[in-house]
Amino acid sequence: MHPIIYDVAVSADGFIAGPNADISAFPSEGDVLSDYLARLQSYKTVLMGRATYEFGYDYGLAPGDNPYPWAESIVVSTGLSLPDGASVTQWRDLTDSALRELRQASDGPIYLCGGGHLAAQLMNMGQIDQLRLKRAPILLGSGTQLFDGLVRRPRLTLSDQTDYGHGLIYQAFTVG
Template structure:
């Protein structure tokens, strides 16, 4: 069974994007970004919410296209409509049974790409195995939180930490 890994950039105040999904304050180059880009190729399946998927439209992604063409792409959305020829699958919900089947069927680790609502849903079900944070020394003051809600915060065990230039930190935690 393959792990589900939430791999995401986060501000010092806990946001993965600022108001209006603004990510401009996050670093877009440097070793922390290089490491992330290298990790991406290790994921066999990408799981993302509707807002995260549609965010790509602003960068030229066409509806139905897979932003991670080397991996199986799944968008969880009850209302998103895509062309029949879409390169990504739409799941109208993400129940535990479907996630267990995905873990078994995936050829490798599953990248939980975002966002905060989907991450909170999976966290509540105990379906996130690892949390990989690219912690940026910025304060956004609002926007998209790392987790939209947490009924019961998990126990985090630090597995790895690397310091990068200018206060950027990569941390990987196991969740239990």
């Protein structure tokens, strides 16, 4: 079974985006970005919530298009309306059995790319195996939380860390 990995940039105060889904304060160049883009290519399936999927519309993604064309993309949403022939799959319900089937059917690791509400749902279900944080030395004050609605408090074990300088740190954790 393949792991579900939450790989995301986060501010020092725990937000993955500021108000109105603003990500402009996060670093957008350098080794941290090139390392992230290299990791993206290793993911074979992408799991995301509606707001994360629709965020792509601001960058030219059309409804139904796959933002990660090398991977199978799944959008978890009851309120999203996709056109016929969409190149993404929509799940209206998130169940342990569906996630178990996904883990078995995927050709490799599963990338949870957001958002914070879906991440909390998966963590509360015990379905996130790894947490990969690109920790930025910024304060956003409000916005989208890393985990919005987290109840479960699993143990995290540091498995990798890279200091990119200027306070920018990548940390990978195994979720126990």
